[in-house]
Amino acid sequence: MYLRWALRCLRSRRSSFYGGSAENLFLAARYGTLIRSNPSLLHSEVLGCRESLRCGSHGLHDLRYRVNEDENFGAEETVDPFSLVADELSTLADRLRSMVVAEVPKLASAAEYFFKMGVEGKRFRPTVLLLMASALDVPIPKTVIDGNLHMLPKEVRGRQQSIAEITEMIHVASLLHDDVLDDAETRRGISSLNFVMGNKLAVLAGDFLLSRACVALASLKNTEVVSLLATVVEHLVTGETMQMTTNSEKRCSMEYYLQKTYYKTASLISNSCKAIAILAGQTAEVSMLAYDYGRNLGLAFQLIDDVLDFTGTSASLGKGSLSDIRHGIVTAPILFAMEEFPQLRELIDRSFSEPEDVETALIYLGRSQGIQKTKELAQEHVNLAVNAIEALPETISENARISRRALVDLTKRVITRTK
Template structure:
């Protein structure tokens, strides 16, 4: 998958970058989603809600369920199932985070110590499985096989993307194309599904459904590219994630792919040692940032993210202008402009 617009195109985001309009529009619905999340993570086995709430209640931005709420409302849906589906989407996302914590051995998530550091890997895997199963139970309650199909495919895609990411780690030959394949599978497919199910629930046309799927996918790619750039920033306190995680794990993200494209022989040797062989010493992370600054790879990554965000916004034009379309446009700009 190639970038939807030339990398050199200027940043011309028009809409104000903010979550506020959307949060305002779906305030009551989001409260209902949060209540459902707390209610449906319950289990007679009390460790499950304890561990799950450690993650889920620790203040994520709920971007994926917000997308489901907004896309559903954009499509004029008047029922109640959007609450359930938004909770499903957050459960699936939370399950992948719990499993990803095990995978990544990262010690921090959303600014607090990871669940697996408090309770152990075993518990994180199993509570992830519980949340994942619970998501499917909720989908069954909604009763749409089409939505079950979309979300089960997205779940399979996430797992495939995560495996692919493991396989590309430490591989300096990783191309921009294969990097984008990872990003699309592991991140963008859930954004795509979260958005598409709004149109399905509201029984809108295939064209509108496709537009919302495309919106979500492009937004998800933009989101991940920004995440990857932020991982080479040093605003840890604000971002609430360990900056430098990707570096420590030898992940071949776009900032690295770009840095390698323009690397001098000396720089190539640096990347080979630090990412290819994971032989890292103090100061290496700052050196990596210095090389990235030299080649403007973070700027290039963010420009690329902006292109995907713009494509996401373009997809919304099929819908009449109105508060929900504007709020989704503002959310898209927010994804690009965020510093955390």
């Protein structure tokens, strides 16, 4: 395997470092999202050059996986992240359905609604977590080994699978509550639960899922992990409240937008990734790398979601196109457009409430670099996510290396997705 990697590397005519331009570094630093998170990125161009030189000589065991590698090399090395954990995902789906059984049939039917209809899609979050569990198959320093880590690998994996299940229940519960708050009628092409069964039952179904998640979380008997996931639920509520109760100044602040986005989207995946590392008995440093990967992946995911709200269709997005702006919600594309067209501030201040406000905002957005700059910011977070995977300790596990490559591939899919 190593020899094949070396030959591919030598054949490749280009192996470029996937770092940010000076302009993009400044952009991210301006909003406190890049330099504060990873100051060492300033030196990454040098490291990237050194990596290219090392590839052809003695770096057979230290090949880095770049999102924009040579096309031929990328085609040979690409793996389908979802197929790697397909069997576990199938088992997870069955377990989720069994976990939402309730004494009251109507409540059970409501709680199972999205799981039964397949609205959860390809189970992106559980896939990330299961791959992260495999990617962290590295030696554990003796200094962090304690009595809880004498479990068999199968037992550890079972606990990590529980985190994937808990995360999915929290996620679906948040969808149920969001649809109620947004008066949504559809979710990924089918009628939303609140539209079918009413707001009260939808809220209760979300609460029921959260209660089931709490029971499963308590069974892990790990106070640090319990605290992490409890914080996630707090963040979900905080983020939603930030979105509902902002003043004009905060609505026009990119920093405020990114903080809200972290709470609403990225906190769940980042803290769940960290929980996976903690249950594996990893060091604080490795646990933070897992967290950093999830945080930046989550932020990139939401930034692209904000782009797709303007460029996608209701069928592919699972919600009506222009849903955010029609609800008076300001996202990154509009914030970037406002830098070029300050006239947008007046429309934002009145939450696009006048009849022509949405169309006017779209005209300004179309003339601006708002969409492109949002994609560039998403790319910066993708770069940081890739950096976190590359910084993980060396491993001799082939499965771990493949899983790390799959995690990098997922970052590419986040950027290129259309739904």
